[in-house]
Amino acid sequence: MRSSSSKQASLLIRFFVPYAIILFSALLVGWFAYNKTSDLVESETMKSNAALLGQIREALDRRLAEIEMIARQMSSEPKVQSFQYVKEPFGGENPYNLLDLEKSLFDYRMFNHFIVDYYVAYKNSGMFISPRKIYTMKQFYDLQLHYEDLTMEEWQSRLFDTYHYKTYMPGTSVVYEGKLYSVVSFMQSFGIKGSGGVITVLINNEQIQEMLRNIDSEQRGFAYIADQNGNLISHIGLEKESIDLKALPIEGDFSQLIWNGEEMLVTKATSGYNGWTYVSALPKTVVLEKAYYIKQLTFTVFLIALIFGLMAAAYFAYRSSRPFLKLLQMLPVSRTENNSRMLRNTVDYIRTSVSDLIERHDLLKGRLEEQLPQMRSVLLDRLLKGGYTSMRDVEAAMEHARLDLRASQYAVGILRLRGYHAPYNEEILTEMDIVKLGISDRIEESLSHCVIVHDLGENLMVLLLYESEGRSDDWINMMRRLLGDMIGELTGNLGAGLYMAVGGVQTQLIELYRSFGEAKFVLQHARWQESEPILCHEDVELAVPSYFYPSDVEQRLIQLVKSGNQTETGRLLQQIRKSNIEERQLPLAVERLFAHELCGTLIKCCEQASGVDIAEEAETVLKASDAAILPADAINMLCASLLGLCVKNEERKKSHNDDLTNRLIAYIEMHYSNSELSLTVLAREARTSEAYVSYFFKEQTGLNFSDYLENIRMREAKRLLLNSGKPVSEIAAAVGYLSLNTFSRAFKRANGISATEYRRNHEAG
Numbered sequence: 001m002r003s004s005s006s007k008q009a010s011l012l013i014r015f016f017v018p019y020a021i022i023l024f025s026a027l028l029v030g031w032f033a034y035n036k037t038s039d040l041v042e043s044e045t046m047k048s049n050a051a052l053l054g055q056i057r058e059a060l061d062r063r064l065a066e067i068e069m070i071a072r073q074m075s076s077e078p079k080v081q082s083f084q085y086v087k088e089p090f091g092g093e094n095p096y097n098l099l100d101l102e103k104s105l106f107d108y109r110m111f112n113h114f115i116v117d118y119y120v121a122y123k124n125s126g127m128f129i130s131p132r133k134i135y136t137m138k139q140f141y142d143l144q145l146h147y148e149d150l151t152m153e154e155w156q157s158r159l160f161d162t163y164h165y166k167t168y169m170p171g172t173s174v175v176y177e178g179k180l181y182s183v184v185s186f187m188q189s190f191g192i193k194g195s196g197g198v199i200t201v202l203i204n205n206e207q208i209q210e211m212l213r214n215i216d217s218e219q220r221g222f223a224y225i226a227d228q229n230g231n232l233i234s235h236i237g238l239e240k241e242s243i244d245l246k247a248l249p250i251e252g253d254f255s256q257l258i259w260n261g262e263e264m265l266v267t268k269a270t271s272g273y274n275g276w277t278y279v280s281a282l283p284k285t286v287v288l289e290k291a292y293y294i295k296q297l298t299f300t301v302f303l304i305a306l307i308f309g310l311m312a313a314a315y316f317a318y319r320s321s322r323p324f325l326k327l328l329q330m331l332p333v334s335r336t337e338n339n340s341r342m343l344r345n346t347v348d349y350i351r352t353s354v355s356d357l358i359e360r361h362d363l364l365k366g367r368l369e370e371q372l373p374q375m376r377s378v379l380l381d382r383l384l385k386g387g388y389t390s391m392r393d394v395e396a397a398m399e400h401a402r403l404d405l406r407a408s409q410y411a412v413g414i415l416r417l418r419g420y421h422a423p424y425n426e427e428i429l430t431e432m433d434i435v436k437l438g439i440s441d442r443i444e445e446s447l448s449h450c451v452i453v454h455d456l457g458e459n460l461m462v463l464l465l466y467e468s469e470g471r472s473d474d475w476i477n478m479m480r481r482l483l484g485d486m487i488g489e490l491t492g493n494l495g496a497g498l499y500m501a502v503g504g505v506q507t508q509l510i511e512l513y514r515s516f517g518e519a520k521f522v523l524q525h526a527r528w529q530e531s532e533p534i535l536c537h538e539d540v541e542l543a544v545p546s547y548f549y550p551s552d553v554e555q556r557l558i559q560l561v562k563s564g565n566q567t568e569t570g571r572l573l574q575q576i577r578k579s580n581i582e583e584r585q586l587p588l589a590v591e592r593l594f595a596h597e598l599c600g601t602l603i604k605c606c607e608q609a610s611g612v613d614i615a616e617e618a619e620t621v622l623k624a625s626d627a628a629i630l631p632a633d634a635i636n637m638l639c640a641s642l643l644g645l646c647v648k649n650e651e652r653k654k655s656h657n658d659d660l661t662n663r664l665i666a667y668i669e670m671h672y673s674n675s676e677l678s679l680t681v682l683a684r685e686a687r688t689s690e691a692y693v694s695y696f697f698k699e700q701t702g703l704n705f706s707d708y709l710e711n712i713r714m715r716e717a718k719r720l721l722l723n724s725g726k727p728v729s730e731i732a733a734a735v736g737y738l739s740l741n742t743f744s745r746a747f748k749r750a751n752g753i754s755a756t757e758y759r760r761n762h763e764a765g
Contacts, residue, residue: 046254049215049267053278056211061273063114067186068166070108071199075190079104080120084191089125098134107131116176116183116202123160124195148173159198164189168227171205171234182206184233208234221282228275250279375401380454386513386556394509407466409475410506412515414523417459418497432459439490447482476505480534487533502536517550547594548579554601561605561642564650573639591631598638599624605645617641660686661700672712673736679705714750721759728755
C-alpha cells in the first residue's frame with residue numbers, strides 16, 4: 001500500500017514540476033520585459049500617433065494620385081474629347097459612338113475598391129456616361145446618383161458653372177444605385193471651358209474614415225483631414241462639420257489644446273503632395289494614465305497570476321496523472337516499475353487503435369463483397385416476377401449487383417431434382433444443397449458465358465440462358481444440346497435425376513418473366529420421361545386443357561394499366577389473347593374461367609385508379625360475368641375495358657400537364673413587364689423546383705423559358721414602338737428591362753435592327 005502511494009506521489013510531482021517551471025519562467029520573463037518597455041510607453045504613444053498619421057497620409061496621397069492620373073488619362077482620351085461638341089447624342093451615328101464610348105470605359109472598381117464609381121458629364125448634350133451605363137442628366141439624377149443635400153439644379157451648377165482642376169468636394173451622403181454611401185467627389189474639367197465636360201470620381205469616404213479610426217480616436221478624441229484652404233474633407237469624432245478649423249490653435253507637429261474642457265495631445269502632418277493637413281487629437285489623461293495604470297496593475301497581476309498559476313499547475317498535474325494512475329492499478333506490478341516506459345505505452349495504444357480501425361475497415365469491405373450474391377439474387381427474383389417496367393431500372397440494378405445481362409435473346413429454364421418430395425427434413429435439405437452446389441460449380445465451369453444459376457429453394461433451380469456472342473437463330477436448340485450433355489454428365493457424376501423445363505425465347509430482358517411463367521407451366525403440366533429430361537414450351541402438348549394466365553403476368557398487367565403505358569399494355573393483352581385463344585383450343589368451361597380471371601384483374605385495376613371515372617369498367621365487369629354472354633365476347637370486352645382504363649390513366653396525367661402549362665403561360669403573360677420575373681419566381685408559383693420547371697416548360701412549349709419570355713417582351717415592344725410615341729427608354733422599362741442598354745441588345749438580337757431603326761422604317765413605310 002505504501003509502495004503504491006509513493007508511486008502515485010512521485011508521478012504527481014513529476015507532472016507538477018514542469019507546469020511550475022513553465023509558470024515561473026513565463027512570469028519572470030514577462031516582468032523583465034515589462035520593466036524594459038514600460039518606460040517607453042509615454043514617449044512612444046506620441047510617436048506612434050505621428051507615425052500612424054504619416055502612414056495614413058502616404059497611403060491617401062498614393063490613392064489620390066492614382067485617381068488624378070485616371071482623370072487625366074480619361075480627359076485626354078480622343079473618344080471622350082470628341083463627344084464634347086455633340087448636342088444631339090441620339091441623332092445620326094451618335095448612338096453607336098455612344099455605345100462604343102461606353103464599352104471603352106474601364107471599370108476601375110474591379111481593381112480599386114477605393115473608388116465607388118466615376119462618370120463623364122457633357123455640358124452640351126447633357127449626357128452622363130459611366131461603365132455599363134448611359135443616361136441623360138435627369139435619368140442619372142433620378143435613377144443612378146443624387147446628393148442628399150443638393151437639388152438637381154444645384155448639382156448641375158456645381159458641375160458646369162466652374163472649371164474644375166483637381167477639385168475635391170468634402171465627404172457627404174449620396175444615394176448611388178439605390179444604396180446610401182458617404183463619398184468625397186473629385187472633379188476634373190476637360191475640353192473647351194464653355195462646352196466641355198467634367199470627369200467626376202466618387203471616392204469612398206467610409207474607407208478614409210476607417211483609416212482615421214486606426215488612430216484610436218474613439219475615446220473622446222477626434223481626427224480630420226483638411227485641404228490646403230482649410231476646408232474639411234473627412235473627419236471622425238467632430239460633432240459639427242461646420243467648425244472653423246483655422247480657429248484651432250494647432251502649431252507644429254506636436255501641440256496641446258483645450259477641447260470641450262479637456263486637455264488634448266494633438267499630432268499634425270502635412271502632405272507634400274497636395275498640401276492637405278492631417279490632424280489627430282487624443283485626451284492627455286487617456287494617453288498618460290495607461291502607463292501609470294499599467295505600472296500599478298502589473299505587480300498585483302503578477303502576484304495573483306502566481307497564486308492561481310500554482311493552483312492550476314497542481315490541478316492540471318493531478319488531472320493529467322489520473323489516467324496513468326488508473327493504468328498503474330490495472331497493469332501488473334512488473335510493468336509499473338518504470339514510469340517512462342508506462343508513458344511510452346500510450347503511443348502503442350494509439351497504434352493498436354489505428355490498426356484495429358484498419359482491420360475493421362477491411363472487414364466491412366469484405367462484408368459488402370459477401371452481400372453481392374444476395375443483391376444478384378434480388379435482381380433475378382424481380383426479373384422473373386416482372387418487377388421492372390423499364391430497362392433503365394434494370395440497368396441501375398445490374399450496376400449495383402455488378403452483373404451484365406445485355407444480350408439479344410433470353411430464355412429461362414427451371415431445373416428440378418428428382419427423388420426429393422415434401423415434407424423435407426434437415427438431412428434432405430442438406431443433401432439437396434450439396435447437389436445444387438455441385439450443379440452450380442459444373443455450370444460455371446463450362447457455361448458461365450451464357451448461363452446464370454439462381455436457386456429457387458427446395459428442389460428447384462433457375463437457369464437464365466442468354467445469347468452473349470451473337471450466334472445463329474438456332475441458339476435455343478444449341479443450348480438444349482449443351483444442357484442435355486451437362487444433365488447427363490451431372491446425373492452420372494452426382495447420381496441425381498434432373499428434369500428441366502425451358503420457356504420461350506424473349507428479346508427484351510424486362511419480358512423475361514414470360515419465359516419464366518411458360519417454364520413453370522411446362523414443369524407443372526408436362527409428362528416427364530427419363531429419356532427426355534429437357535422439354536421446351538413450344539414442344540409440349542398438354543394433356544389437360546388449361547389457360548395461360550400466371551399470377552406474375554396478372555401483376556405485370558395491373559402495373560402497366562396503372563402507369564398508363566398503352567403500348568406495353570396492348571402488347572401484353574395481345575400476348576395473353578394469343579396464348580389462350582389462338583394457340584390453345586380451350587373448352588368453353590375453361591374459357592369462361594379465364595374470363596372470370598380477367599374480371600378479377602379489371603376489378604383490381606379499378607381499385608387502384610384514383611381520380612378516374614370507373615363507371616364503364618364496373619358495368620363491363622357485370623356484363624362479362626353474365627352467364628348468357630359467350631366467353632370469347634366477354635374476353636374481348638374485358639381486354640378493351642382494360643385498355644380503355646389504361647388510356648384514362650394516361651389522359652389524367654396529360655390533363656395535369658396541360659393545366660400546369662396553361663397556368664405557367666398565363667402567369668408569364670400577366671407578369672412579363674416585371675423585371676424580377678425569373679425561373680425562381682415561376683418555380684415558386686408552380687410550387688416545385690427550378691430544374692423541373694425548366695425541363696417541363698421546354699418539353700411542353702418547345703422553347704426555353706428565357707427565349708419564350710424574350711419573344712413576349714419583343715412582341716409588346718414592337719407594338720408600343722408602332723402605336724405609341726413613348727421614348728425607347730420608357731418602352732424598355734414597360735416590357736421588363738432594367739436598362740436601355742440591355743433592351744437595345746436584346747431587340748437587335750431578336751429583330752436584326754435597333755428599336756429606333758425599326759420605328760423609323762415603319763413610319764417611313
